Amino acid sequence: MADTDLITKLQPRFPDVWAFHGHNMAYNISVMTNTPEERWAWVNSGISLVRDKGIRYNPNDLILCKELAFWFGHKIDGVSDDAHLYYKRQFAREWQYLLGVPPFDMKERVAWIKLIADAPDSLAALYVKSPGTKEFVEDLEKRLLPLPERFHFAPDKRFLMLFGEWAAQQTSPYAQALGLKASTGDVSSLVDVFKATFGDDTRKDQASAVVAFLRKRVLLDAYNMDPQLMYEFTRDTGPLDWRHPSAHALFWARRGSQFGEHRITNDLDIFKSINNDRLEIQAMQALARSGLISYDPFSGDNVTRLNDPRWIKVLDEYFEVLYDKHYQVRGAGADTFINLHENFMKQAVRELYRLGDIEGSQAILDKLDKLYGTGGVIPHEGYKKPIKEFVQDVLYGEFEMQPEVVRSDVYATLERGFREGLLLDNPQVLEDAIRYARDLTTYFRDSRYNDFVTRFGDGRMRDVLGLLEESIPAVLSKILLDTSQPMLDRLVIYRKAPDDVRALIYDQVKPILEREWATGRLAKTGMSFEQAFPEPPGLEDVRRAQAEIAKRRAADQQKSDGDGAERK
Incomplete structure (x- = not known):
């Protein structure tokens, strides 16, 4: 780690140095460790190195953004790593503490992230924009003053994570079933402070404004992610849930195109742009398959990931954008996106059919026939089948490996x-x-x-x-x-x-x-x-059963943590 820090300091404007060391930590070193916790620490360190530091020195470098997109989409969201389920749990927990649970409705989700993007940049600006926030923060600071310094208010990740954990507990069935309580008197006092300030219904507006400000500052300062871009990408693409690794893959790929593509002036380097665009549309595909997140950070369960059909139209339209964009690229650059589009839309036919949207499913099947079937370069009748028969063939022909x-x-x-x-x-x-x-x-x-x-x-x-x-x-x-x-x-x-x-x-x-x-x-x-x-x-019976399950999982986790410490 020290060598990496020294080398990147000596060559901060050399993007390949950052990419090499980030990949080395996230992939090569991580798989040499013995526990999921150690692996995650190295994967996270590799990502943080490039995202939080490397891109600050090289804000317009396409390759660094592409590398980040690949790591999020492959290392964390993929299944090739033995510890991928652990990665997904840790990632979802972190981002749920940071941003909370986003609303389902698309308009509400855009408004939700815009609230953070529009938040003031400083406390002074917050006090001017939102009346009552100055008194709110002063009251918060006063109540926190007797507690250890690590609990004091500051617009940083440390404090936001403390608040985020408390906020998550308020809606967690497992936390309530377990009757989770503070482990020390100081933490108990912190919980009381949060209840008296952020939990005060008479000061909801002030609390909401302060939380939005905190989230904006942490995104900018700790994660090098611009909330304005997060808002724009949500508005222009689809319902991004930042607890999903592929939402970050899409963010960094799209950011790379927006800020780094103009630097590609050599035709021999056009593949860099194509590869980056491929990662973005693959992220859309992943979000369509598993973009609806449900997660209780205190349950010990894996993250529930449901398919989100809203991304079908997004990907279909973006394919046309990419096809037109790369149509003139030598080597049939646009054609490299055809297989992904065709395979994805075949699955969309199946998915919409199962949801009962027969009309929408048939419309996609007709489009597939026009593009790749009877209207394709090599015409065939594969998309002329009755839709029920087609869905059955697609499902049982592909699910064994997917x-x-x-x-x-x-x-x-x-x-x-x-x-x-x-x-x-x-x-x-x-x-x-x-x-x-x-x-x-x-x-x-x-x-x-x-x-x-x-x-x-x-x-x-x-x-x-x-x-x-x-x-x-x-x-x-x-x-x-x-x-x-x-x-x-x-x-x-x-x-x-x-x-x-x-x-x-x-x-x-x-x-x-x-x-x-x-x-x-x-x-x-x-x-x-x-x-x-x-x-x-039977609700009380379920609550008791969930409490017992949660206790067993907590005991198992404690034992696992102890075993992991011994292995270290």
């Missing part, structure tokens, strides 16, 4: 089952969906391609899927929190859903639904949230 495909099919099938089966009062649809999902999950889990267990005890591919029992509540939770759907429809679905599934997700969805209910029209009818969404039977 766990993401199976998972997205399971989730899409379950989502359609909940929506149509419960909303349209057709329980057979839901029963068929659950049966299909169970059969597909069982088949894939028993596949010979997915029996590999890593040196850390994880099923490298098998655990990516998650148990079917986890998939069902995850999908119901997603549907209930989907603000693009009428509240009345979601209310009907909740009321008709099986009691045991409702009990599993009630504590998770209640805080978010309750806030939405309070500002919605249905609340004006006089019906309370508790009347609309009553606690399901």
Whole structure:
């Protein structure tokens, strides 16, 4: 580490030096270590070296941005590393503490990140822009003064992570089930301070303004990420969730194009631009397959990653942009994107079909036929099949080597089952969906391609899927929190859903639904949230069971940490 620090200081304007040492730490050194914690430390160090330091000295270098995009997309979001599940948990936890949970609705998500982008750059500017924030911060500082210095207020990552952990606890079913309490008197006092300031309902506006300011400063100072670009990229592409590694892959690839592409003046270097663009569209593909994140930092569970069909249109349109952009590049540069587009859109046909969007699915199939089938360079009839037959061929022809495909099919099938089966009062649809999902999950889990267990005890591919029992509540939770759907429809679905599934997700969805209910029209009818969404039977049993599971996992983790320390 010292050698790396010295060499990069001697050659700060030499991008290849930063790229070499970042890659060396993230890939070569990390795999030589013995525990997931050690691996993550080296991977994180390699990324931080380039992102936080290297790009500050070389802000317009395309290659450094491309390298970062690759590391996020391959090392963290990929499955080739034995410790990839650990990486995903740590990454999601860090960014949930930093930025919180983003809203599902696209317009709300754009507004959410814009709030951070528009935040003042300094405390002085904050005090001028947002009345009452000066008194809020002074009160906060006064309350924190008796505590150790590490808890004092400052616009830095240390303090924001403290606040973020406290904020995450307020909505965590596992934290509430475990009855998590401060381990020391100082931490207990810190929690009390946060409750009295950030938790004060009479000062919500001031607290929100201070948090937005803190997030902006930390993004700029600790992560070298411009919130204005984060806002623009969200607005111009799709619903980016910064807890997902591929959101960062997209950010850095797009940033590289925006600030570094003009420096490519030699035709022999055009491949650098093409490779960078390829990483960006691959990030969109990854977000379409797993861009919906659900994660409780205190559960010890893997990150729940659902497919997000909103990215289908984004990728389809961006393919046309890239094709036109590189059409004149020698060596058929534009054609290098065709395979990705064709394969992705084939999966989109399957996904939309499983969601029940037959019209949208057929429209994509017709487009595929026009571009690559009967209208292709080498015409064929492959896209002229009946859509049901086509979907079956695509699924069973590809899923054995692509766990993401199976998972997205399971989730899409379950989502359609909940929506149509419960909303349209057709329980057979839901029963068929659950049966299909169970059969597909069982088949894939028993596949010979997915029996590999890593040196850390994880099923490298098998655990990516998650148990079917986890998939069902995850999908119901997603549907209930989907603000693009009428509240009345979601209310009907909740009321008709099986009691045991409702009990599993009630504590998770209640805080978010309750806030939405309070500002919605249905609340004006006089019906309370508790009347609309009553606690399901068996909720206390589920809470006790979750508490026991959480205790066992905490004990297992403590034992694992102890074993890891001994190995070190």
